[in-house]
Amino acid sequence: MKITVVGAGAVGATCADNIARRELAEEVVLLDIKDGLSEGKALDMLQASTLLDCDVKITGSSNNYELTANSDVVVITSGIPRKPGMTREDLIGTNANIVKGVTENILKHSPDAIFVIISNPMDTMTYLALKSSGLPKNRIIGLGGILDSARFKTYLSLALKCSPNDLQGVVIGGHGDTTMIPLTRLATYSGVPVSHFLDAETLQKVAADTMVGGATLTKLIGTSAWYAPGAAGAALVESIVRDQKRVIPCCVYLEGEYGQSDICLGVPVVIGRNGWERIVDFELNDEEQAAFNKSADAVRNMNDILKTL
Numbered sequence: 001m002k003i004t005v006v007g008a009g010a011v012g013a014t015c016a017d018n019i020a021r022r023e024l025a026e027e028v029v030l031l032d033i034k035d036g037l038s039e040g041k042a043l044d045m046l047q048a049s050t051l052l053d054c055d056v057k058i059t060g061s062s063n064n065y066e067l068t069a070n071s072d073v074v075v076i077t078s079g080i081p082r083k084p085g086m087t088r089e090d091l092i093g094t095n096a097n098i099v100k101g102v103t104e105n106i107l108k109h110s111p112d113a114i115f116v117i118i119s120n121p122m123d124t125m126t127y128l129a130l131k132s133s134g135l136p137k138n139r140i141i142g143l144g145g146i147l148d149s150a151r152f153k154t155y156l157s158l159a160l161k162c163s164p165n166d167l168q169g170v171v172i173g174g175h176g177d178t179t180m181i182p183l184t185r186l187a188t189y190s191g192v193p194v195s196h197f198l199d200a201e202t203l204q205k206v207a208a209d210t211m212v213g214g215a216t217l218t219k220l221i222g223t224s225a226w227y228a229p230g231a232a233g234a235a236l237v238e239s240i241v242r243d244q245k246r247v248i249p250c251c252v253y254l255e256g257e258y259g260q261s262d263i264c265l266g267v268p269v270v271i272g273r274n275g276w277e278r279i280v281d282f283e284l285n286d287e288e289q290a291a292f293n294k295s296a297d298a299v300r301n302m303n304d305i306l307k308t309l
C-alpha cells in the first residue's frame with residue numbers, strides 16, 4: 001500500500017505522521033511545492049519512527065510527482081488555510097487552482113488512486129476534483145463530517161462529563177460554520193439519547209459550539225487547526241486501506257439522496273477499499289431536512305463561483 005499526502009503544512013504533515021504511526025501503508029510520500037519542506041518533515045518523521053516502533057518508508061518530494069507514482073490513496077491538503085475572521089469560503093479563488101492542478105498531476109502517475117480532499121472550502125473543492133477529473137464518484141471523498149463529528153463529540157463529552165468513547169454523534173451537511181448540521185436528535189450516550197441527560201438549552205449550545213469549532217481554534221491559534229484534522233484524515237484513510245466499512249459522514253456526490261443532486265455534501269457513507277461504497281440514506285425529520293436543503297443552497301452558490309474563476 002502506498003499513500004501520498006499533498007501539502008506538507010500543518011494538516012498534511014500531521015496527517016502523514018498519523019498514517020505512518022498507525023502503519024497504514026508500507027510507503028508514505030509527502031509532497032509540497034515549497035523546496036525542502038516535505039523532505040525535511042519526512043526525515044523528521046522517519047527519525048521519530050525509530051522511537052515509535054513503526055516501520056514505514058516516508059519520502060519527501062519537492063513537487064516531483066514521479067515519486068508519488070502508483071499511490072493507492074492520495075490526501076490533498078495543499079492550499080491556504082483561513083486566518084482569524086476569514087470563512088472557509090474566502091479561500092476559494094486560490095485553492096481551486098491548486099486543487100485542480102494537484103489532482104491532474106497525481107492522476108498522471110496514479111490513475112487508480114482514491115482521493116481524500118481536505119483543502120477548503122472543502123465541499124466545493126470535492127465537487128471541483130470530481131468534475132475536473134471525471135473519475136468515478138466513489139473515488140472522491142471530501143473530509144469534513146468526520147472532523148465536525150469529533151468536535152461534536154468533544155463538546156458533548158464536556159457537557160456530559162463523560163468519555164467521548166461512549167458517545168455517538170454525527171454532523172452532516174456542508175463543512176461551513178453556518179452549513180453544518182449536528183444531529184443532536186440522534187446523538188447517544190451508550191445507546192441512550194443524549195436528550196435524556198442534557199436539557200434543550202445545553203444541547204443547543206453544544207450544537208452552536210460545534211458549528212464554530214474550527215473558527216474558535218483559528219481565533220485562539222491564529223491559523224486553522226491541524227491535530228484533529230490530521231487525525232481525521234488518517235482515520236478516514238484507515239477505513240479505506242483496511243477495508244473497515246466504517247460509516248463515516250463524508251462529503252460525496254449526491255444523485256437524489258437526501259433530496260439533493262449534482263452536489264457534493266456531507267452524509268453518512270460506508271468507507272472501504274473502493275472508496276465510498278454506499279450512502280446511508282437515512283430519513284431526516286422536517287427541521288433537519290430543511291437545514292440540509294439550506295446547506296445545499298449555500299454550497300451550490302459556492303460551486304457556482306467556480307464557473308467565474
Ligand SMILES: NC(=O)c1ccc[n+]([C@@H]2O[C@H](COP(=O)([O-])OP(=O)(O)OC[C@H]3O[C@@H](n4cnc5c(N)ncnc54)[C@H](O)[C@@H]3O)[C@@H](O)[C@H]2O)c1
Nearest residue numbers: 007009010011032033078079080081118119120122143229
Ligand atoms: N476539511 C477540513 O476539515 C479542514 C481542516 C483543517 C484545514 N483544512 C484546510 O486544509 C488546507 C491546509 O491547511 P494547513 O493548515 O495545513 O495550511 P498550511 O499553510 O500549513 O499548509 C498548506 C501547504 O500547502 C502547500 N501548497 C500550496 N500550494 C501547493 C501546490 N500547488 N502543491 C503542493 N503543495 C502546495 C503550501 O506550501 C503549504 O505547505 C487549508 O485549505 C485549510 O483550510 C481543512
